[in-house]
Amino acid sequence: MNRFKDAGHLVRVVGVFLVGVALFLCVRAWFVPKSFGEYGHYRGDSIKEVAALPIVHAGHETCETCHSDVLEVKKAGKHATVNCEACHGPQAKHAEDPGSVKPVLPDTSVLCARCHEANSAKPKWFPTVATAEHSMGMPCKTCHTPHNPKIGDDAAKGEKK
């Protein structure tokens, strides 16, 4: 009696199983992106994709490479720590192409009030005014130079208002 005479059945079952495993591995390789699992249970490339997004704010170091004169004026006054784009808005496009992209000068009667308008929730150390009484709608730069706002400060002399 041949003990292995029906072994062919087993071989076929194992064969089907192996084909199934191979198929699964192929499908898996097809669907799972290459960088999945590079750092954890996510697509490693998505980190690079987020990092590659374009910047919109140039950053004050970039501004200061050209506008060092403004930096000198600003340094001497109370606005020394206020970055350029806090008031002038995002300027990465201007930094890339200073010739054709010109920033719009902000309206000081609106701009200054954003920070300095009196509000009971503002911290006590922060200087505020009720603009309606203080300037009666006049632009702040009628009296103050925005880069160094103290009236009569020598550092602000010579700077265009």
Place this chain on the structure above:
Amino acid sequence: MNVSRRFFITLTGAAAVAWESVLAGSPEEAPNYKLTDHWWAMLIDVDKCIGCGNCVRACSVENNVPEGFFRTWVERYQVDDEHMADPIVDSPNGAINGFPQRPPGTGLTGNGVKEFFVPKLCNHCVDSPCTQVCPVGATFTTPDGVVLVDEKYCLGCRYCVQACPYGCRFIHPEKHVAQKCTLCYHRITKGLTTACCEACPTGSRQLADLKNPKDPIHEFMKKHSVQVLKPQMATGAKAFYANLDGSVR
């Protein structure tokens, strides 16, 4: 050319895989930036916040945030002795236009009324609840400690939106994927600070790299008491608040 069936099937499979990686492309890597050298956090000094909304505006322009949604926002708290547990909190349109003065006679009038602003953003938690619930691995903490969303993988199932205890996530109305503060990952990997920190006029917000021994945050933490929001949830939040009132949730 004599091509066997077996060879043809193998070849089409391989070609398809190759074509897939051609289509995907490989995004540019930031030069000299090593993921393992950084551990990003943010330091927020509540005493310095003037509620101007500069951070909200800067964030929404920098990250093209859809109107009516916010990746960062500022809240105004009004608390008195009797209402420590239920302060009055408002944030008109995320404070994108700052805060109007409260009309006189409204709000709390009890003893010891205090008012202050609290800027909020993603806390970039170490054990973030939002990344743990994602069923497809579309949101994750990077090796440098920033919680990001993979927009190509996100299904828009909203699990993460409801899991975040700080309410920092939303579904983009057109892309139908989850979005949140990326800590301006595209900026900090290039050596810049975040848009909100760049625009903050008082330095209330400061980006901090906890792995950088020269970062001023270490000196600050040594000398000041610093808290995180909802510490009882053990999320490992990395938005550190200085001078935070106990009533803030």
